[in-house]
Amino acid sequence: MDAPAALKAWSELVSRWSADLFGVSGPLDPPELEAGKLIFWADGSDSWEFGVSVSEDDPPVFAREVDSDWVPVQESLSEFLLHVTVLESAIGAADQCSARAVPVERLSGIVSGYRALPLPALPCPSMDVRIYVGPDSLLQISESVSDLTAPKGQLFDVSVSALVPASIDEVMERHPEIAWKRYSAAVAEGFSPDDLPEFLR
Numbered sequence: 194m195d196a197p198a199a200l201k202a203w204s205e206l207v208s209r210w211s212a213d214l215f216g217v218s219g220p221l222d223p224p225e226l227e228a229g230k231l232i233f234w235a236d237g238s239d240s241w242e243f244g245v246s247v248s249e250d251d252p253p254v255f256a257r258e259v260d261s262d263w264v265p266v267q268e269s270l271s272e273f274l275l276h277v278t279v280l281e282s283a284i285g286a287a288d289q290c291s292a293r294a295v296p297v298e299r300l301s302g303i304v305s306g307y308r309a310l311p312l313p314a315l316p317c318p319s320m321d322v323r324i325y326v327g328p329d330s331l332l333q334i335s336e337s338v339s340d341l342t343a344p345k346g347q348l349f350d351v352s353v354s355a356l357v358p359a360s361i362d363e364v365m366e367r368h369p370e371i372a373w374k375r376y377s378a379a380v381a382e383g384f385s386p387d388d389l390p391e392f393l394r
Contacts, residue, residue, distance in 0.1 A: 198250035286354035330355035
């Protein structure tokens with residue numbers, strides 16, 4: 194089974210990395226061809242899966258909860274792979290902090306100096322998270338689930354991921370009014386660029 198060109202190109206890039214990359218989602222091995230769609234990606238709990246047509250080099254991506262109907266993701270394959278690679282890099286970063294129920298009026302100060310990744314929110318694994326890219330850190334911002342009584346668009350959950358502790362220190366010191374919680378990377382389970390499926394090679 195031949196994979197789309199965008200999938201092969203992505204594989205060549207991530208195979209150069211020595212660190213584990215995929216923590217909450219990753220490529221399927223082996224992929225499954227079902228009704229003309231190559232199911233190539235799934236979240237770690239196998240509740241969501243992603244598929245593409247095999248007739249194009251950079252086809253649109255479709256997503257579904259297992260045993261449900263396919264819905265368009267509004268991303269091409271190359272955009273989706275960029276999106277999940279950045280997301281998984283954030284989840285697996287060595288140093289992280291997060292805050293829940295951040296008031297909307299605080300967001301402009303937090304995202305200052307960051308650039309929004311120009312991609313739509315995914316239904317999974319990012320759960321409608323918006324990603325912002327900074328010089329040495331990544332932000333993830335989503336509608337808060339901490340207070341379901343708050344009006345929509347008023348409270349947000351924020352996560353910051355960085356390569357070095359000093360970057361997290363800077364964020365927490367710049368916004369001391371926010372109740373940050375510091376923690377380490379999520380542990381990757383079963384997905385590693387050193388053990389890519391054959392169809393990605």
